[in-house]
Each structure stands twice: as structure tokens, then as C-alpha cells.
Amino acid sequence: xxxxxxxxxxxxxxxxxxxxxxxxxxxxxxxxxxxxxxxxxxxxxxxxxxxxxxxxxxxxxxxxxxxxxxxxxxxxxxxxxxxxxxxxxxxxxxxxxxxxxxxxxxxxxxxxxxxxxxxxxxxxxxxxxxxxxxxxxxxxxxxxxxxxxxxxxxxxxxxxxxxxxxxxxxxxxxxxxxxxxxxxxxxxxxxxxxxxxxxxxxxxxxxxxxxxxxxxxxxxxxxxxxxxxxxxxxxxxxxxxxxxxxxxxxxxxxxxxxxxxxxxxxxxxxxxxxxxxxxxxxxxxxxxxxxxxxxxxxxxxxxxxxxxxxxxxxxxxxxxxxxxxxxx
Numbered sequence: 001x002x003x004x005x006x007x008x009x010x011x012x013x014x015x016x017x018x019x020x021x022x023x024x025x026x027x028x029x030x031x032x033x034x035x036x037x038x039x040x041x042x043x044x045x046x047x048x049x050x051x052x053x054x055x056x057x058x059x060x061x062x063x064x065x066x067x068x069x070x071x072x073x074x075x076x077x078x079x080x081x082x083x084x085x086x087x088x089x090x091x092x093x094x095x096x097x098x099x100x101x102x103x104x105x106x107x108x109x110x111x112x113x114x115x116x117x118x119x120x121x122x123x124x125x126x127x128x129x130x131x132x133x134x135x136x137x138x139x140x141x142x143x144x145x146x147x148x149x150x151x152x153x154x155x156x157x158x159x160x161x162x163x164x165x166x167x168x169x170x171x172x173x174x175x176x177x178x179x180x181x182x183x184x185x186x187x188x189x190x191x192x193x194x195x196x197x198x199x200x201x202x203x204x205x206x207x208x209x210x211x212x213x214x215x216x217x218x219x220x221x222x223x224x225x226x227x228x229x230x231x232x233x234x235x236x237x238x239x240x241x242x243x244x245x246x247x248x249x250x251x252x253x254x255x256x257x258x259x260x261x262x263x264x265x266x267x268x269x270x271x272x273x274x275x276x277x278x279x280x281x282x283x284x285x286x287x288x289x290x291x292x293x294x295x296x297x298x299x300x301x302x303x304x305x306x307x308x309x310x311x312x313x314x315x316x317x318x319x320x321x322x323x324x325x326x327x328x
Contacts, residue, residue: 036164
């Protein structure tokens with residue numbers, strides 16, 4: 001992870017100073033890092049006396065972030081044109097307006113600032129942004145902005161940002177040898193009051209029993225391709241109706257399948273509607289699954305990416321496998 005430069009800090013501070021009200025938003029179907037980044041940014045603005053509104057298109061499918069859902073709205077508060085002119089839009093853990101989802105409101109003429117860490121981030125040359133794919137979580141970038149703008153973390157903000165960092169790093173499992181700065185940042189969060197054991201329980205506990213049954217089905221369906229380098233499994237609409245969509249634990253599925261001997265990548269595809277699917281990809285080491293996701297209009301990280309696409313399981317799975325064949 002790189003340390004933010006003086007120029008990046010100055011760009012962010014200027015954006016904050018230039019606006020009197022802020023909308024804070026992350027991508028649709030938020031995860032722990034997305035929500036924590038939004039809440040960390042809200043804490044920063046609150047500390048310096050700037051009003052804000054937290055927005056999210058949802059849905060809040062993940063059990064570990066359900067308790068924060070009430071803090072977010074999918075409807076922008078009404079603003080006059082003068083108020084809009086003085087409003088800044090802060091987009092975290094995302095860089096594409098299309099990935100923000102369905103929000104009741106218009107972002108078109110708002111001055112925006114993007115804070116993201118995805119390898120597939122796309123911003124125009126004129127976009128105000130801090131984008132660093134070397135950062136393991138957007139929460140890490142928000143932490144540095146907080147510390148450089150407000151000062152040392154307070155306990156609540158430290159807990160919030162640690163939660164986001166922990167979810168996106170798989171509780172440090174996904175970090176590589178060049179992660180010294182991440183651990184230095186983590187130490188500051190712990191010193192401020194974040195508790196790793198409590199956070200781990202928040203992330204991993206409280207899963208509905210039905211999710212364990214569904215996990216077994218996903219494992220039973222898993223098929224190996226390309227001499228075991230790729231494992232693919234899927235979920236049907238009937239599965240969703242039977243077992244529900246609450247408290248999903250795809251992270252456990254990926255972890256179990258990536259532990260298989262010789263496997264380099266895992267693909268999980270879900271039939272969301274009659275004519276649309278979502279898919280998640282995870283990989284080990286040098287396999288860049290963001291390239292696979294990008295082929296279908298999705299994106300993400302080198303070792304963790306996803307997409308939403310029109311299609312059905314029976315045709316989409318072979319198409320995905322063909323793309324994987326090029327990189328395995």
C-alpha cells in the first residue's frame with residue numbers, strides 16, 4: 001500500500017473546503033469495506049462540522065452489515081439549485097456511476113470526488129479522484145485521509161475502518177509481502193480501540209442455518225476444469241427461493257474451494273432472474289480474475305472480482321470457462 005501524497009491530500013482538502021454539504025455513496029450491493037468507507041468518511045465530515053447524507057442503493061444482503069442499513073437512504077434529500085451547486089458527491093469503493101445502483105435522485109451535475117482501490121476503476125482525466133489498486137481496501141484510503149485531515153482516529157471510527165479493512169483482506173489472508181504499511185495502519189486502529197477478536201466474531205458469526213445447507217449444495221455441484229485449475233459452481237433461482245438470500249456466506253465457499261490442490265481460480269454464478277446472472281471470481285497468486293469480469297462488463301481486484309450480466313446459467317458458464325482458458 002502506498003502512502004497518500006501531499007498532492008492527493010491537498011486535492012481532497014480543497015474539495016472539502018469548496019463545498020458546504022456532501023452526499024456519500026458506495027456501490028450497490030455493498031460489502032463491509034464499502035459501508036465502512038462511507039461511515040468513515042461521514043465521521044471525518046462530522047469532525048470538521050460539514051453536514052452530509054449517506055446514500056446506498058442496497059440491498060444489504062450481508063448479515064454483518066445489516067445493523068448499519070438504517071443509517072443509509074436510497075433517496076436523495078430535496079435540494080434547491082443553489083444547494084446543489086454547493087454539494088459535493090463523495091463516491092467510495094467505486095468509480096463508475098452505473099455501479100451506484102438505483103438512487104432516487106440526480107447526480108449528473110454534482111461535483112464528485114472518487115476514492116477507490118479497484119484495479120478496474122475507470123475515471124476520466126478531469127475527475128477528482130484518489131485511486132490506488134495497491135491499497136487492500138478503500139477503508140485504508142479513508143483512514144489516511146481522516147488522519148491527515150482530522151488527526152488521530154477516535155475509537156468508533158477506528159472500529160469502523162478496521163471492520164472494512166478486515167473484510168476486504170479476508171482478515172489479512174489476502175495480503176502480500178509488500179503490506180508493511182497496511183499493518184502500520186492497522187496498529188494505529190488497534191491503538192485507538194479496534195478489537196480484532198470482536199471484529200472477527202462480527203464478520204463470521206450469526207449466519208442463518210439455511211446458509212450452511214446451501215453451502216453444502218454449492219460444494220456438491222462444484223466441477224473442475226482445465227486439469228483442476230478452475231472450479232465452477234452455481235446457484236439456481238429455485239435454490240434462492242428454497243434457502244433465501246439473507247446472510248450469504250460466499251467467502252466461506254471461495255475459501256474452501258481455493259484450498260483444493262492445484263486450484264488457481266474459482267467461479268460462482270447465480271441465476272438472479274430468468275434472464276440475468278451475477279458472478280463472483282476469486283483466484284490465487286498471479287491469476288487476474290478482474291480480466292474475466294471486465295470481459296462481461298464487470299470489474300474488481302486482481303484476485304477478487306464480480307459482474308452482473310444478462311444470460312442464463314447453461315450458456316453463461318461455458319462462456320466464462322472459455323475466458324478462463326486464456327489466463328490459466
